[in-house]
Amino acid sequence: MNGTILQLRSIALPRWLRCTLLIAAGAAIFQTSHAQDTPLISGGVGFFSSTNGGNTNYLPIIEPLIAAPIGNHLMIESRAAVLQSYFPRGNGQAGYDHVYQAALTYLQGDFIVSPHLTVVAGSYLVPFGTYNERLSPLWINNLQDGPLIASFPVVATGTGLGGMVRGSAISRSKFSIDYAAFFSARSSLEQFNTRRSTGARANVYLPDQRLEFGFSYARMLQRTDENFLTAHAWWDPAGTAFRLRSEYGRGEHAHGYWLEADYRTQAFGGLDSWVGRIEPVLRMQQSFRLDNRSSDGLPSTDTKRPELGIDYNLPHNVRILTSYSRQLSATGNNNIWETGITYRFLFPAWKGK
Numbered sequence: 001m002n003g004t005i006l007q008l009r010s011i012a013l014p015r016w017l018r019c020t021l022l023i024a025a026g027a028a029i030f031q032t033s034h035a036q037d038t039p040l041i042s043g044g045v046g047f048f049s050s051t052n053g054g055n056t057n058y059l060p061i062i063e064p065l066i067a068a069p070i071g072n073h074l075m076i077e078s079r080a081a082v083l084q085s086y087f088p089r090g091n092g093q094a095g096y097d098h099v100y101q102a103a104l105t106y107l108q109g110d111f112i113v114s115p116h117l118t119v120v121a122g123s124y125l126v127p128f129g130t131y132n133e134r135l136s137p138l139w140i141n142n143l144q145d146g147p148l149i150a151s152f153p154v155v156a157t158g159t160g161l162g163g164m165v166r167g168s169a170i171s172r173s174k175f176s177i178d179y180a181a182f183f184s185a186r187s188s189l190e191q192f193n194t195r196r197s198t199g200a201r202a203n204v205y206l207p208d209q210r211l212e213f214g215f216s217y218a219r220m221l222q223r224t225d226e227n228f229l230t231a232h233a234w235w236d237p238a239g240t241a242f243r244l245r246s247e248y249g250r251g252e253h254a255h256g257y258w259l260e261a262d263y264r265t266q267a268f269g270g271l272d273s274w275v276g277r278i279e280p281v282l283r284m285q286q287s288f289r290l291d292n293r294s295s296d297g298l299p300s301t302d303t304k305r306p307e308l309g310i311d312y313n314l315p316h317n318v319r320i321l322t323s324y325s326r327q328l329s330a331t332g333n334n335n336i337w338e339t340g341i342t343y344r345f346l347f348p349a350w351k352g353k
Helices: 013-033 131-135
Strands: 040-052 056-071 073-088 098-112 117-125 159-171 178-182 197-206 211-220 226-235 242-250 255-261 276-288 303-314 318-329 334-348
Touching: 098 159
Parallel strands: none
Antiparallel strands: 040 056, 040 334, 056 073, 073 098, 098 117, 117 159, 159 178, 178 197, 197 211, 211 226, 226 242, 242 255, 255 276, 276 303, 303 318, 318 334
């Protein structure tokens, strides 16, 4: 499940517990004086299995998230991940080994200056492309794995450490434009392992057509300077449960794309009928090498990966995910079978006014 793993930095549990207790204590300080600004605790719990080339891995995981408003202009956001990964022992040994990981995925403060500007500081999700910010949470993604181009170095760790500005540049009845720009410092700290980089993203949304398209650009500023860019188009037709998402990404040594469509029928009693809860998912993705340098995180050879998933949306925010994909490349072809179940939770930290 690389969409989650790529955002983790393994740390010792006591340190993570200290971070968690610090956040909880800070929230408690504001409980009395700002009881009306009730923090929300959200997140997801999941259990996943993946069989790749005959080897099966298991991954139980929990991703809690807190959003704590402080007055009318300040909010603290954080997401963590706690998991236990089980994988076959190598060198012909029987049985499984396991690795425990616990980490903060991000921890940021948002200062809302105006409807058109929010200033973000801390450890934040890098606003490059669409997958990292929008689809990487386990309770949102239709498939366990993220796309291949999510491994570009600028988003390989998932987070940046520094500052970001974002907001709505223009908002009209026929269209709207939003933006984000960031700068990340280099950090080798266990909890905040980030790369020095900068970049920006702009999106245009057409509400009548329910169509969004956008572009993002980023530049790595350490070791060798490299440029990366993406372009995406998302379409969500009104009156249907059909979604089409696509994205193209390019670095200086490789490029690739992914195209994903999912659909739920309303013809047999609506989306809450047993038929309407079935959600087929199709995704096609490819990556192409421009040279033999592998600093961009993409496969070392041209790779093609068609994927078919069947999800089932149970009541109370429970989803069952199943998928089959065939990875085709010069280094070898292999089948990938994945199954999982997720649960999304959401509740206030305490009773507000």
